[in-house]
Amino acid sequence: MLPIFAYTSIDSTNIKAKELASTGAANGTMVIADYQTQGRGRLGKDWLSSAGRGLYCSIIVRPKILIDAYPQITLVAGVALAQYFEQLINRKIQLKWPNDIFIGGRKCAGILTESALPAAREERYAVIGIGININHKLTDFPQELRSKVTSLYLQKEMLFDIATIGQEVRDTVLEQLSLYEKNGLKHIIGQWKERDFLKGKKTQWVSSQRKLIVGTALGIDDKGLLYVEDEQGAIHEVLSGDVQLAEK
Ligand code: BTN
Numbered sequence: 001m002l003p004i005f006a007y008t009s010i011d012s013t014n015i016k017a018k019e020l021a022s023t024g025a026a027n028g029t030m031v032i033a034d035y036q037t038q039g040r041g042r043l044g045k046d047w048l049s050s051a052g053r054g055l056y057c058s059i060i061v062r063p064k065i066l067i068d069a070y071p072q073i074t075l076v077a078g079v080a081l082a083q084y085f086e087q088l089i090n091r092k093i094q095l096k097w098p099n100d101i102f103i104g105g106r107k108c109a110g111i112l113t114e115s116a117l118p119a120a121r122e123e124r125y126a127v128i129g130i131g132i133n134i135n136h137k138l139t140d141f142p143q144e145l146r147s148k149v150t151s152l153y154l155q156k157e158m159l160f161d162i163a164t165i166g167q168e169v170r171d172t173v174l175e176q177l178s179l180y181e182k183n184g185l186k187h188i189i190g191q192w193k194e195r196d197f198l199k200g201k202k203t204q205w206v207s208s209q210r211k212l213i214v215g216t217a218l219g220i221d222d223k224g225l226l227y228v229e230d231e232q233g234a235i236h237e238v239l240s241g242d243v244q245l246a247e248k
Contacts, residue, residue: 002028002170009051011038014114014129017058021125022116025060030170032057032163039131042099042112043242047131050140054151055132055162059170062125063181067117070126072185073177074099074113075224077128079191080176081109084169089156094197097217097226097243101132102197106150108133130169135159189222196220202246203228208239214246 003026010016010033017031033056039047049056061073081101082093085108094102101109112129133151141149152160180188193199198217205228207213215230226238 002026002030002174004166005029005031007031007033009033009035009037012036012040012129013056013058014040014112014127017060017127017129018114018116021060021127027060027062028170028174029060030057030166032166040112040129041110041131047110047112048141048145049131050136052162053136053140054134055130055166055169057166057169058127058129059173060125060127061174061177062122063177065181067124069185070113070115070117071098072180072188072224073115073126073128074111075185075192075220076176076180076188077111077113077130077173079188079195080173081111081130081132081169082195083176083191084172085109085152088160088165089152091155093195095192095195096197097220097238098224100197103150103155105197106148108150108152108155128173130173132165132169134162134165185222185224189220189224192224193219198226198243198245203243204246205238205241205243207236207241217243 013031013033035051036049036056039049041047078095085093096102099111100107109132113126115126117124135153136151138146196219199219201217203217204214213230215228218227220226228236
């Protein structure tokens with residue numbers, strides 16, 4: 001049995017998982033909490049962590065991959081979650097690069113992967129933090145988010161057992177990761193491209209030079225990098241930042 005550290009309340013499951021990983025916790029160890037006081041998303045955003053509504057968990061992984069490949073872990077976890085949700089609620093899932101899970105154009109889950117990559121290979125790890133809107137009603141979200149988010153409950157009109165989903169999510173993520181370690185990224189990229197939310201859409205993001213780039217998302221390449229063609233026809237690799245649908 002792989003270890004699970006379960007908390008009623010915690011600052012952030014990612015913070016706890018990083019502590020455990022840095023003191024040697026095994027591949028597959030999971031931290032799960034009913035409620036987070038400092039739930040975090042990508043780019044320093046807050047992650048709403050209402051008690052008893054969502055899954056807030058972090059899975060420690062120690063894949064045998066090169067350091068350069070660590071950013072791909074988020075894509076692998078995204079495909080695992082998409083396949084899992086598709087069989088759970090029988091709806092088509094979309095993936096918004098690099099870490100969002102969408103249903104019907106609204107965000108249902110997000111992934112925050114944090115890695116420690118020292119020279120000693122056996123000390124390396126990633127923590128895959130996963131937040132899923134499970135039993136949320138629309139009124140559980142702040143007013144300004146209500147047009148942008150969804151939950152499994154809102155999609156299926158039934159309540160789900162959060163602990164069971166936690167166990168199944170860990171199993172499915174670990175299974176996809178071990179397939180990826182064995183077979184490489186090719187299959188994952190194929191699965192990811194089938195669900196690409198942004199491809200062909202008009203998008204905008206702020207580049208590392210703080211310039212607003214508006215253009216059409218071209219989709220991801222074989223390494224999982226996203227490209228956008230701007231209105232002058234120049235092609236940009238999106239290195240970081242938050243890619244959004246363009247406002248007009
Ligand atoms: C995102 O969409 O930006 C990523 C959200 C990740 C949220 C999860 S909830 C469990 C884990 N602990 C955190 O503090 N964040 C992740």
